[in-house]
Amino acid sequence: EVMLVESGGGLVKPGGSLKLSCAASGFTFSSYAMSWVRQTPEKRLEWVATISSGGSYTYYPDSVKGRFTISRDNAKNTLYLQMSSLRSEDTAMYYCARHLTADYWGQGTTLTVSS
Amino acid sequence: EIQMTQSPSSMSASLGDRITITCQATQDIVKNLNWYQQKPGKPPSFLIYYATELAEGVPSRFSGSGSGSDYSLTISNLESEDFADYYCLQFYEFPRTFGGGTKLEIK
Numbered sequence: 001e002v003m004l005v006e007s008g009g010g011l012v013k014p015g016g017s018l019k020l021s022c023a024a025s026g027f028t029f030s031s032y033a034m035s036w037v038r039q040t041p042e043k044r045l046e047w048v049a050t051i052s053s054g055g056s057y058t059y060y061p062d063s064v065k066g067r068f069t070i071s072r073d074n075a076k077n078t079l080y081l082q083m084s085s086l087r088s089e090d091t092a093m094y095y096c097a098r099h100l101t102a103d104y105w106g107q108g109t110t111l112t113v114s115s
Numbered sequence: 116e117i118q119m120t121q122s123p124s125s126m127s128a129s130l131g132d133r134i135t136i137t138c139q140a141t142q143d144i145v146k147n148l149n150w151y152q153q154k155p156g157k158p159p160s161f162l163i164y165y166a167t168e169l170a171e172g173v174p175s176r177f178s179g180s181g182s183g184s185d186y187s188l189t190i191s192n193l194e195s196e197d198f199a200d201y202y203c204l205q206f207y208e209f210p211r212t213f214g215g216g217t218k219l220e221i222k
Contacts, residue, residue, distance in 0.1 A: 036212075045159070045202055047211035061210040095158050101149055101206045103170070105158035 002026040002105030004096050011112045016086050022079040022096030023107055030054070030074040032101045036081045038092035039108070046092075049081060050100065064090075086113045117141050117205050121214025127222040133191045136217045138203035140184040149163035152187045153200040161202075162186065164187055195221070 008020040036048040049070035050059040058070050069082040078097050093108040097103070118141045138148065140169050146166040151159035161170040163179040166186055176191045190197055199222050203214040 019180070043200065043216060045204075045216070047209075049210075050209070059197040059209045101164060102151075102159075102204065102211075103161045103164070105160075108158055 002104045003097065004098065004110040006094060006096055006106045009027050009109030009111045010095065011114065013115050014087060014113055016113070017082070017084040018086065019083070020081040020094055020096075020109055020111075022081075024079065024096075024098075027098070029072075029077040032098050034043060034070075034072060034079045035100070035102060036068075036070060036079075036094055037097050037102060037105070038090075038094045039066065039110075040092045040101045048094070050078070079096045083111070086111075088113050116210055117144065117208065117212050119203055119214040120202055121203055121217055123187075123217060124215060125139045125218040125220065126128075127220045129222045130195060132193045132216050133189065133192065134219065136188045136201055136203075136219075138181075138186045138188075139206055140207075143183045144207035145206045146182060146186075147205060148179075148181070148184055149203045149204045150177075151204065153202065158203060167222055174210050181188065190219075 003025045005023045012018050021099050033052050035050040038046050038048050055072050067085045069103045071080045079095050095108045096106045098104040120139045148166045150163040152162050153159045162173050166181050167179045176187045180187050198219050201217045
């Protein structure tokens with residue numbers, strides 16, 4: 001069974017930093033590109049970052065480029081999202097998702113950016 | 116960036132009804148479109164990929180169609196478990212973009 005378990009969310013002040021993790025199991029993690037997707041309190045879904053299976057290639061939309069960094073440790077079957085210069089509009093539920101087409105999602109971890 | 120316009124944003128229907136949700140892209144996405152279902156407090160669940168292919172375990176009352184820039188999700192013979200939010204996603208290019216969602220409520 002494919003399982004993705006996110007952790008690391010919390011309450012952060014504007015301008016702060018946080019690192020999310022996603023532990024993967026039930027599939028060959030190193031064979032899949034992985035992504036982070038967020039859902040705002042208004043329920044809008046936004047694709048946040050993607051990393052290739054080997055970690056060589058990454059993609060970010062303009063809204064987070066230069067502030068967020070996606071990475072992975074294939075030996076630990078874990079995906080990461082380092083977030084810095086956080087803004088109130090980054091407040092969302094953050095999901096990790098498998099593959100370039102998001103076929104499996106974790107349960108999510110919540111980030112709240114507020115003073 | 117490809118914009119995905121999903122409609123309606125909300126709708127109500129009765130058990131046994133047949134409903135259709137549409138997504139229109141701002142360009143041809145060559146069937147690179149997924150549909151997801153989301154229930155309260157849960158992550159989106161994979162329903163349909165490449166516009167028409169049912170994901171594993173999805174009931175056959177769900178179907179997808181479309182081509183070019185216009186796509187639709189149809190649910191036939193609505194059951195109580197189908198009342199949820201639905202989203203489309205284009206994966207033709209980065210940035211991946213989602214439709215705004217459709218809230219399907221029971222009438």
